[in-house]
Amino acid sequence: MLKVSGLSVAYGPIQAVRDVSFEVRQGELVSLLGSNGAGKSTTLRAVSGLIRASSGSVTIEGRNLLALAPSARVSCGIAHVPEGRRVFASMSVFENLALGGYTVPGLAMEETLGAVFDLFPLLRERRNQTSGTLSGGEQQMLAIGRALMSRPKLLIMDEPTMGLSPKMVDVILAKIDDIRRQGTTILMVEQNAMDAIRMSSRVYVMRTGGIVFEGAGDALTPDIIKALYLG
Ligand code: ATP
Numbered sequence: 001m002l003k004v005s006g007l008s009v010a011y012g013p014i015q016a017v018r019d020v021s022f023e024v025r026q027g028e029l030v031s032l033l034g035s036n037g038a039g040k041s042t043t044l045r046a047v048s049g050l051i052r053a054s055s056g057s058v059t060i061e062g063r064n065l066l067a068l069a070p071s072a073r074v075s076c077g078i079a080h081v082p083e084g085r086r087v088f089a090s091m092s093v094f095e096n097l098a099l100g101g102y103t104v105p106g107l108a109m110e111e112t113l114g115a116v117f118d119l120f121p122l123l124r125e126r127r128n129q130t131s132g133t134l135s136g137g138e139q140q141m142l143a144i145g146r147a148l149m150s151r152p153k154l155l156i157m158d159e160p161t162m163g164l165s166p167k168m169v170d171v172i173l174a175k176i177d178d179i180r181r182q183g184t185t186i187l188m189v190e191q192n193a194m195d196a197i198r199m200s201s202r203v204y205v206m207r208t209g210g211i212v213f214e215g216a217g218d219a220l221t222p223d224i225i226k227a228l229y230l231g
Contacts, residue, residue, distance in 0.1 A: 001023075001024055001025060001026045001060060001061055001153065001154060001185055002023060002024040002047070002058070002059070002060050002154055002185075002187065003023045003057075003058070003059045003060075004020060004021055004022050004023065004043075004047065004056065004057070004058050005021045005056055005057045005058075006019050006020075006021055006055060006056040006057065007019070007020045007021070007043065007046060007053055007055075007056035007057075007058065008020070008053065008054045008055045008056055009039075009042050009043070009045075009046050009051060009052075009053050009054060010054050011042075015209060016039050016042040016209055017039040017042050017043050017046065017209045017210075018209045018210055019056070019210065020039070020043055020056070020206070020209070020210060020211055021056075021211070022204050022211060022214065024154065024185055024186075024187050025185075025201075026185055027180075027183065027185055027201075028185055028186070028200075028201040028202065029176070029177075029180045029185075029186040029188065029199055029200050029201055030186070030187050030188070030200060030201060030202050030203065030204070031187075031188050031189070031190055031196040031197070031199075031200040031203045031204070031217075032044070032187070032188070032189045032203075032204050032205075032206055033189075033190070033193050033196060033197075033203055033204070033205045033206070033225075033228075033229075034205050034206035034207055034212075034228075034229065035207065035229045037208075038206040038207050038208065038209070039206050039208070039209040039210075040158075040189040040206055041083055041158050041159075041189060043206070044080065044156050044158050044187070044189060045080075046058065047065070047078065047156060047187070048070060048073055048078050048079075048080035048156055049065065049068060049069060049070035049072075049073045050070060050080065050082075053066055060073075060076050060077060060078060060153070060154060061076075061077075061153070063076055065078070074150050074152075077151075077152050077153030077154055078152060078153070078154050078156065079100070079147035079148070079150045079152035079154075079155055079156065080147065080156045080157075080158070081143050081144055081146075081147045081155070081156065081157045081158065081160060082143070082158055083158040083159045083162065083189075084159075084162070085136075085139045085140055085142075085143040086143065087131045087132075087134075087139050087142050087143055087146070088131060089130070089131055089132030090130065090131075090132060091130070091131055092127065092128050092129060092130060092131065093123055093126050093127045093128070093129055093131055093134070093142055094127045094128065095131075096131050096142055096145075096146050097113060097116060097123070097127075097142070097145055097146055097149050098149070099146065099149075100145070100146035100147060100148070100149030100150055101113075101149035101150060109149075112148070112149055112151060113149070115148070116145040116148050116149060119145070119148070119175065119178065119179070120141045120142075120144075120145050120175070122138060122141060123138075123141060123142060123145055126138070135168075136163055136164055136168070137164050137165070137168035137171060137172060140160060140161075140164065140168075140172055141172070141175070144157070144160070144172075144175065144176075144179075148179070148184075152184065153184070153185060154184075154185050154186070154187060155179065155184050155185070155186045155187070156186075156187045156188075157176065157186065157187070157188045157189070157190075158188075158189050159189055159190065159191055160172055160173075160176065160188065160190065161173065161190065161191070161192060161195075162191065169192065169195070173192075173195055173199065176188070176199070177199055180199075188200075193225055193229075196217075197217035197218075197220055197225075198217065200217050201216075202214070202215060202216055202217070203215070203216075203217050203220065205220075205225075205228045205229075207228065207229075212228055213228050
């Protein structure tokens with residue numbers, strides 16, 4: 001479904017991602033792993049258009065994305081849940097969700113909203129609450145719900161459990177599993193490597209801007225992981 005070939009991204013003189021190629025097939029949950037600064041977030045941002053690639057190609061179902069603005073990529077079926085959640089704190093839960101749906105015209109908003117509320121009943125209860133007063137885990141549910149409002153084919157998630165309590169980490173990861181089971185393809189960066197490996201169809205490990213391992217998670221023993229992370 002998603003094909004990334006020879007992707008390179010630079011921040012001025014800093015080459016953050018170099019010649020990265022990977023794919024995500026229909027129905028898969030694929031994780032990008034690796035230590036801080038490896039280029040994982042930059043890769044996700046280049047796919048969803050939040051940052052410009054210097055070379056390479058990104059296609060979804062054969063359609064080239066790199067020339068498109070982020071909003072047009074949403075229309076192609078890509079939704080990005082950013083690192084740090086970034087919900088609109090002064091707006092209500094409902095208003096945040098409505099914003100997630102408006103970029104794709106013609107969606108049955110009420111029906112999609114119902115599906116998001118079924119996945120996250122807490123958001124239904126809190127639909128009129130100001131989003132900034134939600135806990136971190138609840139804000140993460142909202143950020144995921146907002147992304148689902150565009151009915152993405154590919155859901156991109158950057159560190160969805162960052163800063164959450166161990167209990168809430170389990171809740172969020174279980175929801176991500178549910179979303180995949182319901183048929184949404186997922187590309188994720190997750191710092192809990194063992195959890196990510198357990199949940200993923202396949203993983204890619206990045207180091208200093210490149211991919212150093214690709215395969216099924218069960219090929220990654222703790223020793224191999226340590227070696228890949230530490231170099
Ligand atoms: P982390 O888990 O710390 O977010 P990451 O694997 O997602 O790590 P990136 O955030 O993609 O890594 O960063 C890749 C490289 O690009 C790093 O060297 C980082 O310092 C650099 N970088 C990231 N964002 C910027 C920016 N806005 N301006 C300049 N350099 C940046």
